[in-house]
Amino acid sequence: MRAFLSHSSVDKTIVIGVHKGLEAESTWLDRAEIEWGEMFLEKIAEGITSATDFVLFWSKNASKSEWVRHGSSPFGSRTARGSQCKFS
Numbered sequence: 001m002r003a004f005l006s007h008s009s010v011d012k013t014i015v016i017g018v019h020k021g022l023e024a025e026s027t028w029l030d031r032a033e034i035e036w037g038e039m040f041l042e043k044i045a046e047g048i049t050s051a052t053d054f055v056l057f058w059s060k061n062a063s064k065s066e067w068v069r070h071g072s073s074p075f076g077s078r079t080a081r082g083s084q085c086k087f088s
Helices: 009-021 040-050 066-080
Strands: 003-006 053-056
Touching (some): 003 009
Parallel strands (some): 003 053
């Protein structure tokens, strides 16, 4: 299992806390996976593609976030095409 942790940056402290409580190899969090200077959107796409699960941290902030919509859209497309993944 490899879960992509989708969230609003405003809620990052909550998500980091959850990430720290899980095995690092089982989650994908932007802060842990993207190095300074790397192509942000490309790395996000790689994280989504490599994920078996998609965990959306829903909040008021997430509902207003363009990035959350951007991140969840490709994962939804993947599901529609029949790729195996789970939403949590």
